[in-house]
Amino acid sequence: MAGRERGGTALETGAQALTGQLGKTIQRLRKAYNLSLSDLAEQSGVAKSIISQIERNETNPTLATVWRLSQALDMSVERVLASSDDAPFLEKLSRADTPILVSEDGLCRLSIIGWIKTVEWLQYYDFSAAPGGELDSEGHQRGSVECLSVLAGTLEVEVAGEVETVKQGETLRYRCDRRHVIRNRSDAPAHAVMVCLLKAAVLD
Structure with missing residues (x-):
């Protein structure tokens, strides 16, 4: 028990050294990711009222709290603490770190270049198809829309029996x-x- 108390005191002491920029950083990141206070509270396990106080610099959070918030914002603790009010959000993934999905015929590849945190409402892919390739997908949630912008070559899209050809430089939007x-x-x-x-149900 004494060890836990010492650990807790250390966290509090470390938190007191944080600058007043922390609250602005948390708020800036939350808004950049289009998260409400309730959303961030749910994802981090930190009470909404506490997050609000942190953003207004009305409390010194423990480092444990900062860690939970940084995890929810997909940032390292160090980067959250080091961020200044005008610091940009920069995150680079190598090719090896980018997940890839392959169609059943093995001729189409979907590189998941979107942010995993938004996968329930926004998905962003780099798509390539070899000659003869086919990507057959089941429907997503009601009202979902897919936007396909062809950068090279020509693709054919079939939705509910309707077929449309999309050429280089063209974009097709369709119900998915x-x-x-x-x-x-x-x-x-x-x-x-x-x-x-996905989440917006834009066609409702």
């Missing part, structure tokens, strides 16, 4: 709350960026 298929019927590889809007 039902089965949808993307095909490369050409003899050349195709490359596109795909964005899925």
Whole structure:
């Protein structure tokens, strides 16, 4: 028990050394990620009232609290504590760190370049399809919309029996709350960026 008390005191002592920029940093990151106080409270396990006090610099949080908030904001504690009011949010993933999904036929690849924290409402992919490749997807939640911007080659999109061809430089938006298929019927590889809007139920 004494060891726990000493640990707690150390956390409090360390927290008291934080500058007044911490609250502004937490608030800036929260708003940048479009999170409400309630959202951040739910994701971090820190009470909404405490987060509000931290953002207004009305309390000195423990480092344990800062750690939980930094995890919810997908930032290291060091970066959160080091951030100044005008510091940009920069996060770089190497090619090896970028998850890749492959279609059943092995000819289409989806590199997940979107932020994992937004996967429930926004998904962002780098899509490539070899000649003859087909990506057959089940419907997402009701009202979802997918945006496909072709950077090279030509792709064909089928949604509920309707078929549309998308060429280089063109963007196609379509309902993806039902089965949808993307095909490369050409003899050349195709490359596109795909964005899925899920949570907003934009068509409701």
